[in-house]
Amino acid sequence: MKKLLLSLTILAGLGLTASAQTSPVKFGIKAGAAFSNLSFSSSGYTETGDMSTSFYIGGTVDIPVSEMFSVQPGLLYIGKGTKQSGDLSDLGDGFSGKGEVKINPFYLEVPVNLVANFQAGSGKFFIGAGPYYAIGLGGKVKVKGTVGSSSAEIKEDIKYGDGEAFKRSDFGINLLTGYQLSNGFNIHAGYGLGLSNVLNADGDGKAKNRVISVGLGYSF
Numbered sequence: 001m002k003k004l005l006l007s008l009t010i011l012a013g014l015g016l017t018a019s020a021q022t023s024p025v026k027f028g029i030k031a032g033a034a035f036s037n038l039s040f041s042s043s044g045y046t047e048t049g050d051m052s053t054s055f056y057i058g059g060t061v062d063i064p065v066s067e068m069f070s071v072q073p074g075l076l077y078i079g080k081g082t083k084q085s086g087d088l089s090d091l092g093d094g095f096s097g098k099g100e101v102k103i104n105p106f107y108l109e110v111p112v113n114l115v116a117n118f119q120a121g122s123g124k125f126f127i128g129a130g131p132y133y134a135i136g137l138g139g140k141v142k143v144k145g146t147v148g149s150s151s152a153e154i155k156e157d158i159k160y161g162d163g164e165a166f167k168r169s170d171f172g173i174n175l176l177t178g179y180q181l182s183n184g185f186n187i188h189a190g191y192g193l194g195l196s197n198v199l200n201a202d203g204d205g206k207a208k209n210r211v212i213s214v215g216l217g218y219s220f
Contacts, residue, residue, distance in 0.1 A: 023064035030076075030188065031057040032215015038082040038103070038198075042205040054079025054104060056213055062115070069116055072128060076109040080170075080209045081139065088145040093154060099145025105158050105166060105198075107134035111174045123181040132192060134170040136160040164200060170209055171196050178217075186217045 034054045040047045058076030065071060083102040088095035115128035139158035146152065160168040172195040178188030194209035201207070 023067065023070075025064070026062040026219045028060040028062065028186075028217050028219040029058070030060060030074075030215055030217035031055070032188075032213055034079050034211050034213045036080045036082065036209065036211040038080075038207045039194075039210055040205070040207050042201075048210070049082030049084045049103075052081050052083045052102060052104060054081070054106075056215065058109075060217070060219075062219065068118075069114065071112070072115045072130075073110065073112045076111065077106065077137075078109050078134075078211070078213075079104055079106050079139070080211055081105050088143065091143065091145075093143075094147040095143065095145045095152070096148075097146050099143065102142045102144075103139075103158075104142070105139035106137050107170060108137050109134035109170075109192075113174060113176060115176075120179070123179055123186075125177075125179050127177045129173065129175050132172055132174045136166055136168050136170070136198075162200070167196075167198050167200055169196065170194055170198050172209065180217075180219065184219045186219065187215075188217055189214045 032055070034056045035051050036054060037049045037051045040049065056076050056078035058074055060072050060074040063071045081103040083100060085100045086098060088097065088099040088101070109132055111130060111132040113128040113130035115126050118125045136158070141156045141158060143154045144151070158166055160166045173193045174190060176188060176190040178186050180186035190213040192209065192211040192213070196208065197206040198209060199205065199207045
């Protein structure tokens with residue numbers, strides 16, 4: 001039995017080596033638009049903010065494990081957050097009447113996806129999924145409204161960690177799909193479903209990131 005297991009292990013290793021030889025590791029760059037919001041919940045009540053537009057930029061490494069499947073880790077700088085319009089009277093700082101609050105945190109995100117590739121035409125269609133982990137790096141909170149009889153805008157830097165509004169880390173599930181041409185260019189779309197509470201809120205208040213992304217990439 002031990003000899004049989006050893007033989008199977010050697011054959012599997014040879015198969016992966018052959019696959020890697022026919023399908024080499026590829027590096028890629030990608031960038032595009034990120035459409036995000038935050039899902040808020042407290043005491044059984046759930047509300048989703050309005051979608052905010054930001055961007056992402058980063059790179060990927062595509063590691064083949066078979067003719068069809070590959071593992072694709074990446075590193076992205078991505079904007080998340082939300083915006084909300086409403087009565088600003090409770091915010092203080094002299095604001096009154098209606099206005100808009102925009103929360104735009106930026107994260108350094110590491111997704112690790114299992115990707116399935118299907119040959120189609122002169123390129124390939126791909127679809128994948130996997131977890132992501134992200135660390136907050138910065139961002140802004142912007143408030144636009146009326147103070148007295150004049151329009152006003154306040155900007156504050158987002159800070160992370162204990163004692164701040166935002167937690168440092170975020171993690172969740174990432175989905176992606178797209179089409180890659182034979183020349184290396186691709187168009188892709190993705191969805192990030194945050195599973196962790198990103199706010200240091202008192203009580204049972206929670207907020208989770210939701211991000212739709214659309215962009216272009218190039219593999220070499």
